[in-house]
Amino acid sequence: MSIFSFFTRSRSAPVARDRLQILLAHERTLAGQSDLVAVLREEILTVIAKHVSIDRDKVNVKLECGNNVSTLEVNVEVMDQPKAAS
Amino acid sequence: MPKVMVVTSGKGGVGKTTSSASLGAALAQSGQNVVLIDFDVGLRNLDLVMGAERRVVFDLVNVVQGDAKLPQALIRDKRIETLSLLPASQTRDKDALTEDGVKTVIEELKEKFDWIICDSPAGIEKGAQLAMRFADTAVVVTNPEVSSVRDSDRIIGMLDSKTLRAENGETLEKHLLLTRYNAARAAKGEMLNVKDVLEILAIPLLGIVPESMDVLTASNVGCPVTLNTPDSVASKAYLEAARRLRGEKLDIVEPAERKGLMSRLFGWKAATA
Ligand SMILES: Nc1ncnc2c1ncn2[C@@H]1O[C@H](COP(=O)(O)OP(=O)(O)OP(=O)(O)O)[C@@H](O)[C@H]1O
Ligand SMILES: [Mg+2]
Numbered sequence: 001m002s003i004f005s006f007f008t009r010s011r012s013a014p015v016a017r018d019r020l021q022i023l024l025a026h027e028r029t030l031a032g033q034s035d036l037v038a039v040l041r042e043e044i045l046t047v048i049a050k051h052v053s054i055d056r057d058k059v060n061v062k063l064e065c066g067n068n069v070s071t072l073e074v075n076v077e078v079m080d081q082p083k084a085a086s
Numbered sequence: 087m088p089k090v091m092v093v094t095s096g097k098g099g100v101g102k103t104t105s106s107a108s109l110g111a112a113l114a115q116s117g118q119n120v121v122l123i124d125f126d127v128g129l130r131n132l133d134l135v136m137g138a139e140r141r142v143v144f145d146l147v148n149v150v151q152g153d154a155k156l157p158q159a160l161i162r163d164k165r166i167e168t169l170s171l172l173p174a175s176q177t178r179d180k181d182a183l184t185e186d187g188v189k190t191v192i193e194e195l196k197e198k199f200d201w202i203i204c205d206s207p208a209g210i211e212k213g214a215q216l217a218m219r220f221a222d223t224a225v226v227v228t229n230p231e232v233s234s235v236r237d238s239d240r241i242i243g244m245l246d247s248k249t250l251r252a253e254n255g256e257t258l259e260k261h262l263l264l265t266r267y268n269a270a271r272a273a274k275g276e277m278l279n280v281k282d283v284l285e286i287l288a289i290p291l292l293g294i295v296p297e298s299m300d301v302l303t304a305s306n307v308g309c310p311v312t313l314n315t316p317d318s319v320a321s322k323a324y325l326e327a328a329r330r331l332r333g334e335k336l337d338i339v340e341p342a343e344r345k346g347l348m349s350r351l352f353g354w355k356a357a358t359a
Contacts, residue, residue, distance in 0.1 A: 011274070013276060016231075016278055016282075017278060017282040019232065021286060024239050027239065
């Protein structure tokens with residue numbers, strides 16, 4: 001092992017800094033997530049409910065933060081009976 | 087105007103109690119009337135660090151629950167007469183505190199003291215939330231280490247959302263106090279350095295307290311380091327931090343490891359009141 005590899009091994013602080021920066025960027029968006037997802041959920045459901053009947057309890061909204069892209073997943077169970085039946 | 091200051095961190099064991107005692111003593115040494123409140127109900131330690139453990143009769147929980155009057159529970163420091171301590175209860179748990187009860191105690195203390203310093207328990211639960219609830223100023227104690235920095239970030243988020251000031255849209259001063267700092271290791275890149283931590287947490291720096299034998303000795307003998315060894319590097323860091331809390335603008339010098347080594351002067355802006 002060269003003296004250089006010893007030198008680089010001891011310099012772990014830059015790695016720590018980079019890991020923290022990535023992690024905290026995520027955690028900070030997550031902190032505001034509860035609100036954002038609730039708002040999105042309401043507005044999306046209002047639009048869908050205009051056209052089809054839905055059960056508001058059978059809706060799943062998920063926000064996932066990946067390395068480069070974040071995905072918003074909305075799962076809505078549409079009811080069988082047509083809206084016109086009422 | 088009296089100031090309510092919380093000393094908080096999220097992570098345990100980073101130096102909240104040590105810093106509460108040292109900043110409190112430093113402010114009191116400069117003539118301010120200071121009271122320290124230990125919010126770590128069930129795990130009190132501030133009494134021990136202050137050397138007042140044998141003088142505790144009543145505590146914060148007794149006062150909040152109306153079993154004792156505030157003046158009966160306050161312990162006046164024997165060395166500095168402008169410094170007092172309101173100890174935590176050792177036998178109860180954190181649920182014994184209520185928001186209204188804490189509010190009443192703090193309001194009463196505001197009539198007599200210039201600084202009300204709240205030593206927060208670790209964590210982000212009720213105890214930590216009550217300690218920060220009525221704060222005007224926060225000192226976020228952080229070690230140059232990944233988990234401490236992450237937890238500090240979380241606590242900063244809570245200061246911005248869960249305090250009364252935040253809820254009322256008022257500003258709450260936040261200061262970063264970097265403790266247990268090892269300048270030699272940071273210089274070698276083995277430990278996060280001041281710049282890294284400041285860049286990540288993005289709140290103004292109040293001071294840098296080195297990892298120091300003097301701090302351990304001070305807690306061993308139950309005397310704040312600023313009184314026990316006023317000329318030590320750690321004491322100077324706390325004494326200067328206290329002056330910054332009072333609005334003085336002093337450059338922050340990174341503490342050097344060994345005597346004789348020139349301190350490096352950095353251009354970071356000191357926190358302003
Ligand atoms: N600058 C320092 N140099 C050396 N040791 C230190 C320093 N600051 C604190 N310590 C030591 O670290 C330990 C933890 O400190 P302290 O009790 O102040 O932390 P805390 O954040 O209040 O902990 P807790 O979360 O349990 O309340 C103690 O043994 C203390 O003496
Ligand atoms: Mg403590």
